[in-house]
Amino acid sequence: MxxxxxxxxxxxxxxxxxxxxxxxxxxxxxxxxxxxxxxxxxxxxxxxNAIARSLSTRKSVTIGVIVPAITNPVFAQSTKGIQDFANSCGYSIILGNSDYSSKMEDQLVEVFKEKRVEGIVLTCSDIRHEYIQRLKHSKLPFVLLYNIPFDKELNLVTIDNYKAAYEIVEHLIHLGHRRIGMIAGYFNMSDRSLVRSQGFKACLNEHGISFQQRDLIETDLTFEGGKRAMKTLLEVTPPLTGIFCSNDFIGMGAIKTIREKGLRIPGDISIAGFDDIEMASYFYPELTTIHQPAYQMGVKGAELLFKILSGEVEGPRQIILDHSLIVRNSCGPVNQLKQ
Amino acid sequence: MxxxxxxxxxxxxxxxxxxxxxxxxxxxxxxxxxxxxxxxxxxxxxxxNAIARSLSTRKSVTIGVIVPAITNPVFAQSTKGIQDFANSCGYSIILGNSDYSSKMEDQLVEVFKEKRVEGIVLTCSDIRHEYIQRLKHSKLPFVLLYNIPFDKELNLVTIDNYKAAYEIVEHLIHLGHRRIGMIAGYFNMSDRSLVRSQGFKACLNEHGISFQQRDLIETDLTFEGGKRAMKTLLEVTPPLTGIFCSNDFIGMGAIKTIREKGLRIPGDISIAGFDDIEMASYFYPELTTIHQPAYQMGVKGAELLFKILSGEVEGPRQIILDHSLIVRNSCGPVNQLKQ
DNA sequence: GTGTGATATGTAACCGGTTACTGAAAACGG
DNA sequence: CCGTTTTCAGTAACCGGTTACATATCACAC
Incomplete structure (x- = not known):
């Protein structure tokens, strides 16, 4: 027809x-x-008929994108960045949500291979997964976003998560906090969370504060996860005065719990987030957090992928974008009376 | 190779x-x-090689999805719903952002046609656009999401925007408000915004409140848009005591402005949103808003599309999902002293 | 041993484009 | 005006699957 x-x-x-x-x-x-x-x-x-053309030219004019959760604004932003860049090159994107599951990531990669995407931009739970090695040895080009550069031979765009975590925790310490907890994303779902916790621990350590295992809780990277975890951390005695959260969602969830308990922020307890989603500056209290350039991350990732596709770039490239500490007012000086 | x-x-x-x-x-x-x-x-x-298979079988096992902005959690949720359903049927999705531009929507549709998607799920700025007619007369099946059923011959999943707007404005009226303004999304970018404003006006009218044109402002459906518009509405004299916003982003932006002016919510002014994004219940003050089942919208949309593809459903189907008024505390009784 | 139907496999055309190769026509130079 | 080069257009093979149709094999009944 x-x-x-x-x-x-x-x-x-x-x-x-x-x-x-x-x-x-x-x-x-x-x-x-x-x-x-x-x-x-x-x-x-x-x-x-683009399909017939693709078969003939062996070019699908499509790239695959895998994100843990498109409902997280950080990934929505970077996906938008990838999309905008790809569209400007005449490419479409196929999207896949992994729900932070490496098994799902692997499955999506297989589907993408069959669909002959020309390359993949993905944010995975941990680049040390075996399927990433397999992908590396296939000739399908791919760029990792947000992940930790545990492997120098992989193409990747990210920020220095360790340093960023260190900085924001140091900010809390400068404000006088000594009893600092952390709510992290499940380590097996996000290598970022793991490394942020390492930055957190290192900072405590180098400032002569001993880390207690019960002050660090792993949870879902969601409002609900933060809310839940905070309930547990509120039980700690003597009470913690500052909490570093793996992302802004967790931070906002934690704040909700704190408010429900009738405590004040930052008067009684300071909360630091991570990501600087747009919401963070509209929230009350405005969230002190680490800004990471999410949209740019997507653009740079796509740009790198296309450079690899065109042969303009060869060897592995690791691009570390700048982050910045955004001081707002969810973190304040420690309450001396309570100390 | x-x-x-x-x-x-x-x-x-x-x-x-x-x-x-x-x-x-x-x-x-x-x-x-x-x-x-x-x-x-x-x-x-x-x-x-899925491409070769597609050429031969004339099935791409792919559907297209067009959203105005993936960075809006409402659309992120419905996209997730579409994706989950599609994946469970062995289908992939190609994603396109239109940035609320009908020209872009049209272009994306053309690309999708060339890529031989088997169907499209889209949220468009206004279904009365000419390209929707063209699409209707092509044999490519498609389902509209969130849009207004101006045309009964189109497949569509949505809520009753008029009624929902009416209800939340009535809620304000029941709280004693008489001077109520609205911050709407640009009408040419969103038929929802237009119809919500009609519900708003009708409600005022039927409660004997005369509508003033200067009390309704069109703006971007973003935090920033709400923030800006609220600055203008704050100039209105005598001051408005309640504001109905086209979506939660606008509501939160408006709240930011109000807070910056040192006014209290809901003490001095009540703010009502629309969408009930997850954030709304974590926000301070918690947002009174209209809940719409975003994830379900995606699932139902995809489900309908697949039923059409399989021939299980024929004629046009219009599915109206239930919304609900979520009363939280960004709206309160009007301050009698100020009245 | 032969006929019959079921089962297993092969042959080759087809899906709808691209493109190497070839030939015809036009343009050009002297 | 003729040979050479350039421009324009056609033929047919190819991309990597699917599948209608044909054929071969086998089991079984009589």
Whole structure:
């Protein structure tokens, strides 16, 4: 039913090759012929079949994108960045949500391979998973986003999570806090969370504060996760005065719990987040957090992927974008009376 | 370089048809032969080429999804719903962001047609756009999400925006408010915003409150848009005591402005939102808003599309999901002293 | 031993584009 | 005006699967 270039060729009384040439502007076609072809295309309502083209050219003009959760604004932003860049290159994106499951990531990669995506931009739970090694040894180019560069041979765009965590915890220490806890994402779901906790511990350590295991809780990277974890941390005695959270969602969830208990922020307890989602500056109290350039992360990731595809870049590239400490007012000086 | 079923066939010493049959379990193949083929596939690292299959079967096993902005959690949720449903049917999704531009929507549809998606789930700025008519007359099945059913012949999943707006404005009126303003999304970017404003006006009218044009401002459906618009509405005299916002983002932006002016919510002014994004219940003050089942919207939309694809459903279906008024504490009784 | 139907497999055309190769026509130079 | 080069267009093979149709094999009944 949908017409093909052979139909067009027949109507315009030219060969299929000529139609193809008009379609691709790939070679010179006499203006008169071109017009005839264009008219024929119009006439029979021809719609180009990108699948046939892909089979023939071995280019799908599509890249795959895997994110843990598109509902997290950080990943929504970077996906938007990838998309904008890809679209500007004439590419489409196939999207997959992994729900922070490496098994799902692996499955999505397999589907993407079958669909012959030309490359993948993915944020995975941990780059040390075995399937990443397999992917590395296949010739399918891919770029990791947000992940920890445990392997220098992988293409990756990220920030320095360790340093960022260190800095924001140090901010709490400078404010006088000594009893600091952390609510982290489950380590097996996010290598970022693991490394942020390492930055957290290192900072405590280097400031002569001993770390207690019960002051660190792993949870879901969601409002609900933060809310739940905070309930547990509130039981700690002597009470913690500052909490570093693995992301802003957790931070906001924690704040909700604290408010429900009738405590004040930052008067009784300071909360630090991570990501600087747009919400963070509209929240009350405005969230002190680490800004990471999410949209840029997507753009840079896509850009790197396309450079690899075009051969402009060869070896592994690891791009570390700048983060910054955003001081707002969810963290304040420790309450000396309570100390 | 990547091997094909012909390579596999050669190694296993069978015909390509047999390999294809093993791959698709489409016909009985003797167990011994099957094993030989499977071994050969393993041996030469064969990866199925979905593109070739698509060309041959005329099924891309892919659907297109168009959203105005994936960074809006409402659309992120519904996209997740679509994705989950599609994946469970073995389908992938191609994603497109339109940035609320109908021109972009149209372009994305064209790309999707070329890529031979089997159907589209889209949220468009206004279903009365000309390209929707064109789409309707092409044989590509599609389902609209969130849009207003101006055209009964279109497949669509939505809520009753008019009624929902009416209800929440009535809630404000019941709280004693008489001077109520609205911050709406630009009407040309969102038919929802237009209809919500109609519900708003109708409610005022039926409660004997005369509507003033200057009390309604159109803006971007973002924090920033709400923040900006609220600055203008704060100039209105006598001051408004309640504001209905087209979505929660706008509501939160408006609250930010109000807080910056040193006014109290809901003491001085009540703010009502729309959407009930997860954030709304973590926000301070917790947002009174209209809940709409975003994830479900995606699931239902995808479900409807697949039913159409399978022929299980024929004529146009319009599914109106339930919304609900969520009363929290960003709206309170009007301050009688100020009245 | 032969006929019959079921089962297993092979052959080759087809999906709808691209493109290498070839030939015809036009342009150009002397 | 003729040979050479350039421009324009056509033929057909190819991309990697699917599948209609044909054929071969086998079991079984009589």
């Amino acid at each position: 949908p017409s093909t270039i052979r139909d067009v060729a027949k109507i315009a009384e030219v060969s299929v090759a000529t139609v193809s040439r008009v379609l691709n502007r790939s070679a010179t076609v006499k203006e008169g012929t071109r017009q005839r072809v264009l008219k024929a295309i119009e006439e029979c309502g021809f719609t180009y | 990547p091997s094909t079923i012909r390579d596999v066939a050669k190694i296993a010493e069978v015909s390509v048809a047999t390999v294809s049959r093993v791959l698709n379990r489409s016909a009985t193949v003797k167990e011994g032969t099957r094993q030989r083929v499977l071994k050969a596939i393993e041996e030469c690292g064969f990866t199925y």
